[in-house]
Amino acid sequence: MPSDSSTTIAVDGQLVDLRNRNLAAFLAWLVPGLGHFYQKRYTKGGLFLVCILTAWILGLAIGGSRVVYASWQPGDKRWHYLMQAGAGAVAMPALIQGNRMRKATENGRTLPGYEPLWNGFMAPPLRPVIESEADEVAAWYAQKGAGYEMGTWYTVIAGLLNILVIYDAYGGPLAVPISGRKKEKVKDQNDETPETSN
Amino acid sequence: MLEISPGYLLNYLPLIISIAVVFGATRHEDPALILRHSWHTARWITGFMLVIFLILCILDWWA
Numbered sequence: 639m640p641s642d643s644s645t646t647i648a649v650d651g652q653l654v655d656l657r658n659r660n661l662a663a664f665l666a667w668l669v670p671g672l673g674h675f676y677q678k679r680y681t682k683g684g685l686f687l688v689c690i691l692t693a694w695i696l697g698l699a700i701g702g703s704r705v706v707y708a709s710w711q712p713g714d715k716r717w718h719y720l721m722q723a724g725a726g727a728v729a730m731p732a733l734i735q736g737n738r739m740r741k742a743t744e745n746g747r748t749l750p751g752y753e754p755l756w757n758g759f760m761a762p763p764l765r766p767v768i769e770s771e772a773d774e775v776a777a778w779y780a781q782k783g784a785g786y787e788m789g790t791w792y793t794v795i796a797g798l799l800n801i802l803v804i805y806d807a808y809g810g811p812l813a814v815p816i817s818g819r820k821k822e823k824v825k826d827q828n829d830e831t832p833e834t835s836n
Numbered sequence: 837m838l839e840i841s842p843g844y845l846l847n848y849l850p851l852i853i854s855i856a857v858v859f860g861a862t863r864h865e866d867p868a869l870i871l872r873h874s875w876h877t878a879r880w881i882t883g884f885m886l887v888i889f890l891i892l893c894i895l896d897w898w899a
Binding site: 650652685686693700784788795799803805806 | 844847850851853854855857858859861862863864865866867869870873
């Protein structure tokens, strides 16, 4: 798509061509930083790729691959996944596993013949999952301890950070809020400006 | 409360670096400004956490 003035913005004294914004936003969601590479903003693309994927990988390393899974069953509404999915393609195996589990669930119980794919990578726990009971989620907590919780938060934060990155790919950098100190400076400048009479 | 493992606290480092750099880079294009904003964000969040930590320490000491 040829660039034109409607896709070019000026930030920090630099002209940035956002190219096809929708495509850039989609690519930024798919792989953190990819949208910026498409827009030829290589430094920022590299920063996003490294920062977000590092947080994601560390989360999986600390808490195990089961910190990311998709499930919306009574007793196991994994709302964390809504945020983890912000990190894009790296969270998609959980959807495949979740759908497989959904098909293998009857009356809230996992059918006996169910086998998760990829050695259980991002697979939901066997059902039923009941709060305060010795189910599979309790076993993961027992194995990883605080690491399971920490890994969950690492991946949640990675997904949330990528939402900022998607916005940056779509619309350019966010406005920097004027701090209280700067507000005072602006107020002083306005006070010094002589009033004009009509 | 203060018996927490220092190794556990190290989990904070990669998180604060990622958060600060992404915050900085989503507000600027110039690498120097990105670094400055990142440093400011990291200091601000760390300071905020330290204040909360101190409040919790005082509450723990009183209780």
